Amino acid sequence: MLCSMSFLCTISDERVIERPVLLVPPADTHKYARGSAMVFSGPALHTGASRLTAQAALAVGAGLVTLVGERDALHEHAAHVTAIMLREEDAHLAIVDERVRAAAIGPGAGVSSHTRDTVMHLLKKGVPLLLDADALTSFENCPAKLFEHLHDQIVLTPHEGEFARLFPAIDLADRRTAARLAAEVSGAVVLLKGPETVVAAPDGRLAVNRHASPWLATAGSGDVLTGLVCGTLAQGHTAFEAACIACWLHGDIGVQGGPGLTADHMVGLIPLVLAECLSEGKG
Ligand SMILES: NC(=O)C1=CN([C@@H]2O[C@H](COP(=O)(O)OP(=O)(O)OC[C@H]3O[C@@H](n4cnc5c(N)ncnc54)[C@H](O)[C@@H]3O)[C@@H](O)[C@H]2O)[C@@H](O)CC1
Numbered sequence: 342m343l344c345s346m347s348f349l350c351t352i353s354d355e356r357v358i359e360r361p362v363l364l365v366p367p368a369d370t371h372k373y374a375r376g377s378a379m380v381f382s383g384p385a386l387h388t389g390a391s392r393l394t395a396q397a398a399l400a401v402g403a404g405l406v407t408l409v410g411e412r413d414a415l416h417e418h419a420a421h422v423t424a425i426m427l428r429e430e431d432a433h434l435a436i437v438d439e440r441v442r443a444a445a446i447g448p449g450a451g452v453s454s455h456t457r458d459t460v461m462h463l464l465k466k467g468v469p470l471l472l473d474a475d476a477l478t479s480f481e482n483c484p485a486k487l488f489e490h491l492h493d494q495i496v497l498t499p500h501e502g503e504f505a506r507l508f509p510a511i512d513l514a515d516r517r518t519a520a521r522l523a524a525e526v527s528g529a530v531v532l533l534k535g536p537e538t539v540v541a542a543p544d545g546r547l548a549v550n551r552h553a554s555p556w557l558a559t560a561g562s563g564d565v566l567t568g569l570v571c572g573t574l575a576q577g578h579t580a581f582e583a584a585c586i587a588c589w590l591h592g593d594i595g596v597q598g599g600p601g602l603t604a605d606h607m608v609g610l611i612p613l614v615l616a617e618c619l620s621e622g623k624g
Pocket residue numbers: 387388389390391447448449450451474475478500501502503560561562563564
């Protein structure tokens with residue numbers, strides 16, 4: 342079952358990411374055709390970050406999104422979400438079946454061997470995967486073990502602190518060169534967050550997003566970005582395209598949201614941002 346593309350990704354000759362064009366889903370689509378995504382939860386009392394990720398993935402257009410975690414964590418999620426499905430984590434991740442088009446892990450996951458093991462299991466499943474936050478920091482002392490298993494349909498979304506933990510030998514003074522080198526060394530698409538977000542692919546492609554706002558510097562903002570990338574990946578886009586589309590949409594949320602923006606409010610702005618990307622019904 343193939344997913345239909347949901348966006349046209351636009352990058353200028355100067356490698357600047359421009360507003361993506363949103364395509365209307367075909368009339369005969371269904372939720373699985375729009376793409377199924379799985380977001381891995383943190384433990385009880387650390388569930389907020391993954392919930393933001395799941396909510397953003399659903400709002401950006403994945404047809405269904407499942408939060409996966411321990412039973413206690415799922416009880417917390419159940420008190421907050423309705424449209425998002427909840428599944429208990431199993432040791433060998435049998436729940437990640439062939440219908441799952443993308444997964445994300447890291448926000449609130451905890452820096453631990455459990456997080457490392459889950460990442461390794463997910464990599465073996467071969468599902469397009471996004472690693473953020475604690476999923477990156479958990480490999481601080483063994484980045485080579487992670488890089489060995491990465492490929493160009495994996496997205497890493499570090500902020501500068503996480504970047505420095507995973508790539509201690511790469512100088513962040515020139516962020517574009519840093520992202521390009523990190524993509525080359527890791528074998529994955531690297532989305533380096535900041536006022537100017539840089540997206541680099543292991544084959545040398547590079548794009549920057551300047552459409553953003555300092556109001557985005559608020560707790561949980563990166564978790565929403567993770568959901569936007571994961572939800573876009575689930576809709577069948579390649580990792581590089583999904584990362585580029587998502588960081589423009591995320592930046593636009595900051596521009597539209599302005600003062601008082603919180604990560605909870607960011608999720609509610611996604612339909613508004615998407616509506617402005619709509620291609621007047623040409624699906
Ligand atoms: N609502 C929630 O439940 C939230 C949970 N969060 C989770 O909290 C955990 C810790 O995340 P943090 O990002 O705070 O912590 P980190 O564990 O990444 O550490 C933050 C440290 O990194 C350094 N750093 C360097 N450059 C930085 C940059 N550009 N941005 C931020 N820090 C930088 C700073 O020294 C800072 O003390 C993660 O699991 C994260 O997903 C956060 O995403 C915030 C919201």
